[in-house]
Amino acid sequence: MTEASPISPTQLLEGLRAIVGEKACLDASADMQPFTTDYRKLYHGKALAVVLPATTQQVSDVLALCSRHQIPVVPQGGNTSLMGGAVPDDVGDAVVLNLRRMNQVQEIDSVNDTMTLQAGVTLQAARAAAEDAGRLFPLRIGSEGSCQIGGNLSTNAGGTAVLRYGNMRDLTLGIEAVLPDGRIYSSLRGLRKDNTGYDLKQLFIGSEGTLGIITAAVLKLMPLPSATAVAWVAVKDPHAAVQLLTEAKRIAGQAVTAFELISGPALTLVLESMPQWSAPLPDAHDWMVLIELSSGGDAQTLDATLMRILEEGMAADLITDASIAASLADAQAFWQLREEISDAQTREGGSIKCDISIPLSKVADFIQQASAQVMEMAPDARMVIYGHMGDGNVHFNPLRPKSAPAAQFLSEHYAPVSRAVDGLAHQKNGSISAEHGIGVAKRDDLLLCKTPVELELMWQIKQALDPKNLLNPNKVLPAPSAAS
């Protein structure tokens, strides 16, 4: 390894300011604080500086400077990671590079059905730009107002419409990324077919900024649906929910856009925290699903399709009650209840986060078995279980009982409970991170679920692209020594 040429903090700041400008380089700790702490306020780090570049060239120059002097760089988008993936550790030797000034939608090609944009565009702005052009950009997640396309790409974000449209990997035709030494990789060509060797963009997507910093992307656009039908449905249990999903797909095919599972305690938590909001059904239920159908056809046909799914579900004894959204406002109110589950947990001090995906055929058994195990370990925990059942993704988030302080509950139960839940998921061929990534929170758990060959390959790729280990260090990859 080549020796780093030494640089003092003052010289580094001068160098960074020469690249991004005086105002776009912060070094006062109060100014840096929003960038060094995650939004749930669970990870508190330190940094030498926070830089806010405005162009890919500036990102490249910052990385080249930092590489020359062996300064770690932590890339950051909207800082909405649930895994501590976007904030520095508390050593204080890193520069945080936030992409929010790179917020231009550069081109919408409505013949090619693509959108080219900078990484700092928020998901909400990307969706709005597509809609203005009469198109849909279908990624849908609760943090859309803050999260940025670069973060969505670097975590391969999923959300509530994966069942129909796939996750970020499926929605991306090309990216531009700056490598740790400042070189710029680009595949911004907007091609749906390109078999000219390795698909390098997919290395960067989902790598959580450990291989390069994504600065732009070409994303796929879809037709805007002309009809949407939404229902909040009480089901007997998770097995019934899976059966209902199978029936819904048989009856409505591709129109099934979202199929979200919600446990009774998850809904209760939201209603307690937002008392002005109404419950979607008159009675309380242990298990519910939120179904959304959408199509390019007419609303009446889609409403009739939804009705048929519900009638057949009732006849088959899968459904115990249901409410169909009679208006856009109703549909939005249902979705608001669903989207609030995550923040409602944060307000309670945070829960034990397990973000599982399981083959659909095993998901109901998994929920039953994992719940039984957790109830033995933490009998009073509130079982906040919900998620994107349509694609096999369960957010399994036991939350402290009201009587226990969050810190006490989490310190006692976080490690054993998440190990048990993740272990069970792994046994059932599942993943311990369906969509939230690894960050620091799940880094060492990779040792439990990746084979030595997988870990070795991951490190070899890291070594090839980031030989000085400067980009988002200590995230995603467990230390090689820990693997032996």
Ligand code: 2HG
């Ligand atoms: C959701 O589906 C998000 O609401 C957040 O992925 C999940 O907070 C969570 O565990």
Ligand code: ZN
């Ligand atoms: Zn989710």
